[in-house]
Amino acid sequence: MDLSLAIVLVGAVLAGFTTGFAGFGTGLVACGLWFYALPAGYVPPLVALVAIAGHVVGLLTLRRSIDWRPAWPYLVGGAVGVPLGVWALSMASPALLRTSIGAFLVAYALFRLWRSRPAPWVARRGRASDGLIGVGGGFLGGFSGLSGPLPLIWVQLKGLPVDAQRAVYQPFNLVVLALASTAMAVGGQINAEILRTALVCIPVAIASAWIGARAYIGLSPAVFEKIVLVLLLLSGTILLAQSGLP
Numbered sequence: 001m002d003l004s005l006a007i008v009l010v011g012a013v014l015a016g017f018t019t020g021f022a023g024f025g026t027g028l029v030a031c032g033l034w035f036y037a038l039p040a041g042y043v044p045p046l047v048a049l050v051a052i053a054g055h056v057v058g059l060l061t062l063r064r065s066i067d068w069r070p071a072w073p074y075l076v077g078g079a080v081g082v083p084l085g086v087w088a089l090s091m092a093s094p095a096l097l098r099t100s101i102g103a104f105l106v107a108y109a110l111f112r113l114w115r116s117r118p119a120p121w122v123a124r125r126g127r128a129s130d131g132l133i134g135v136g137g138g139f140l141g142g143f144s145g146l147s148g149p150l151p152l153i154w155v156q157l158k159g160l161p162v163d164a165q166r167a168v169y170q171p172f173n174l175v176v177l178a179l180a181s182t183a184m185a186v187g188g189q190i191n192a193e194i195l196r197t198a199l200v201c202i203p204v205a206i207a208s209a210w211i212g213a214r215a216y217i218g219l220s221p222a223v224f225e226k227i228v229l230v231l232l233l234l235s236g237t238i239l240l241a242q243s244g245l246p
Contacts, residue, residue: 007037008197009204012050016205019054020061020212022228023170024148026051026205028105028235031146042197044089044144045190048181049198054209055174061213070164071171073127074151077134078141078176085142086183101146105236108153109229130154134172141176142183148173149232156228162221 011033018025027047034043133154141147151172155165184190216224 004037005200007033008201011037012201012204013208015047015050016054016057016208017212017215018231019051019205020058020209020214021216022212022224022231023055023058023166024152024173025231025235026054026148027144027146028149028231028239031144031235032238032241038197041189042194045181045184045194046198046201047144047146048141048177048184049190049194050201050205051177052174052181053202053206055170055177057206057209058170058213059174061210061217068167068171071168073130074134074137074168074172075175077131077136078138078147078172079179081135081138081140082142082176082179083183084135085139085144086180086187086189087142088139089143089184089189090187099240101140101144101149102236102239105149105232106240107236109233109236112156112229113226113233137172138176138179141173142180147176147180149235152228152232156225162224 011030014033015026015030018029027044030047030050031043034046038046133151137147137150140150148169151169152165155168160168181190
């Protein structure tokens with residue numbers, strides 16, 4: 001097997017499991033490997049396409065505990081942010097964004113691992129603020145496939161229970177990345193080679209997402225939140241390391 005293909009498939013396995021288990025993380029886990037093995041322009045659309053498959057599996061597995069209603073302000077904001085992110089993708093290099101997101105994720109994860117209490121000022125924010133967070137998540141989803149971190153961090157700071165957090169950010173990720181994939185296809189960022197790579201990765205990601213979703217069931221909320229924070233820390237570290245590559 002070609003080394004690049006092996007690296008891409010390992011990324012798909014890790015991304016699928018993480019998406020099924022945590023409800024986010026396809027891009028955060030896979031980007032470090034995929035930016036190494038693939039042309040940079042292939043990665044955002046591949047992240048979006050593979051993430052959709054993982055989120056569908058996760059939502060089907062956990063459908064009885066997912067309530068879409070709290071996610072609507074985020075979804076409306078995400079629909080606004082996605083085309084802005086896709087436009088920015090066609091105009092700018094992702095290197096600066098990878099550095100910025102990586103530094104933010106590392107700082108946030110370290111802070112939350114040290115101080116786990118929610119932020120009262122965030123808990124008091126209403127649907128308008130949720131919508132603005134959705135715009136930011138949509139922008140990041142359209143630009144790089146990284147739609148998950150911003151709404152995830154927001155609902156964590158609100159102090160929502162773990163199932164309520166997933167009820168917001170996992171449907172958000174699915175819808176935003178579906179919109180992002182459509183916009184990327186219309187904008188010409190998805191070509192035949194990317195589709196061929198996605199067709200290889202998606203079955204692998206679906207299988208590992210199912211395993212990840214089953215692993216989530218019955219897990220202690222406190223343990224789950226710590227695992228998510230560690231994933232954010234590792235993801236930020238990978239993005240920072242990757243930003244130094246050409």
